[in-house]
Amino acid sequence: MYLALKSAGVKSGDTVLCNAYTLAPVPGAIENSGAAIELVDIVDDYTIDLNDLEIKAAAPDVKWFLLSHMRGHITNMDRIMELCNNHDLILIEDCAHTMGALWDKKKSGSFGKVACFSTQTYKHMNSGEGGLLVTDDPDLIARAIIYSGSYMLYERHTSRPDMAVFENLRTMVPNYSCRMDNLRAALLRPQLRVLDHQCERWNKRYRFLEQELNKIDGITCPQRDAREDYVGSSIQFSLTGQNDKTIQAFLVQCLEQGVELKWFGNKEPVGFTSAYASWKYFGKLPLLAQTDRILAVMCDMRIPLTFTLEDCSLIIEIIKAVAKNILK
Numbered sequence: 001m002y003l004a005l006k007s008a009g010v011k012s013g014d015t016v017l018c019n020a021y022t023l024a025p026v027p028g029a030i031e032n033s034g035a036a037i038e039l040v041d042i043v044d045d046y047t048i049d050l051n052d053l054e055i056k057a058a059a060p061d062v063k064w065f066l067l068s069h070m071r072g073h074i075t076n077m078d079r080i081m082e083l084c085n086n087h088d089l090i091l092i093e094d095c096a097h098t099m100g101a102l103w104d105k106k107k108s109g110s111f112g113k114v115a116c117f118s119t120q121t122y123k124h125m126n127s128g129e130g131g132l133l134v135t136d137d138p139d140l141i142a143r144a145i146i147y148s149g150s151y152m153l154y155e156r157h158t159s160r161p162d163m164a165v166f167e168n169l170r171t172m173v174p175n176y177s178c179r180m181d182n183l184r185a186a187l188l189r190p191q192l193r194v195l196d197h198q199c200e201r202w203n204k205r206y207r208f209l210e211q212e213l214n215k216i217d218g219i220t221c222p223q224r225d226a227r228e229d230y231v232g233s234s235i236q237f238s239l240t241g242q243n244d245k246t247i248q249a250f251l252v253q254c255l256e257q258g259v260e261l262k263w264f265g266n267k268e269p270v271g272f273t274s275a276y277a278s279w280k281y282f283g284k285l286p287l288l289a290q291t292d293r294i295l296a297v298m299c300d301m302r303i304p305l306t307f308t309l310e311d312c313s314l315i316i317e318i319i320k321a322v323a324k325n326i327l328k
């Protein structure tokens with residue numbers, strides 16, 4: 001993501017808009033680029049608040065928008081593109097959770113000027129660490145190739161643009177040494193072939209969990225837009241109206257029975273999860289009351305493909321029993 005921002009042209013002192021519900025590497029990449037972050041609120045289905053985006057996009061000197069399709073929730077991309085066009089915003093997509101997903105039959109990652117896919121262990125393709133960029137901009141990808149550490153060997157890059165594109169860049173773009181090595185690439189290539197099949201397997205589990213969670217009193221999964229072809233590699237639900245203490249008790253009882261849920265309402269960053277208030281290296285970030293209200297009751301669970309449908313069924317039984325016991 002850092003290379004995507006740099007290759008797109010983000011400069012120190014620029015401002016990058018970003019939805020406040022995302023993961024730590026996203027603000028981290030923005031900070032690394034030297035830019036300031038302007039967080040945008042979210043709405044009840046966990047996607048970005050398009051009204052807040054519109055207001056913040058209208059500010060002078062705002063040119064960049066890093067949209068994180070966090071936990072695979074895809075907002076109305078038609079509205080996003082319209083808004084980007086109206087405000088001359090350059091869109092960069094974080095597709096860490098939408099590899100294989102579509103909005104209205106168009107692949108996630110094909111909307112922005114550049115899109116970032118992670119291949120870290122818990123993503124849709126796994127090379128341990130690493131990731132890749134997609135773009136149809138020859139200049140941008142030539143920069144990314146040199147930034148990533150091709151040295152003057154970029155001719156060997158199998159998906160490079162025409163050699164002429166590199167002519168003006170070769171001595172103007174530094175080497176940041178962020179290459180993907182051949183070993184990781186070799187691990188990923190066979191996974192690419194089975195990606196669609198894996199996505200179907202995730203969605204089978206997701207749809208079952210979603211349907212059963214929605215039957216439990218006090219638990220709601222968000223309504224998803226029919227144009228969204230998501231990849232259900234994780235599931236989120238809201239314990240609407242519950243206070244922190246009740247939610248903590250709920251999480252503890254689930255964990256005691258082996259169901260580990262994450263909670264975005266935690267005041268302290270824990271494990272992979274952190275709320276925007278803990279990105280204190282940016283200085284004081286403005287409070288987003290709506291995002292705070294939504295994150296305060298949001299629970300999250302990964303859906304590894306090692307879970308069988310029977311495992312999912314057992315998880316539901318456990319959550320159902322705990323909910324009955326705890327939620328009022």
Ligand SMILES: *Cc1c(COP(=O)(O)O)cnc(C)c1O
Pocket residue numbers: 022023025026068069070071094096097118119120130131
């Ligand atoms: C995992 C993840 C990333 C990228 O993580 P890397 O560790 O840099 O590969 C970006 N955004 C989200 C939402 C993620 O979950």
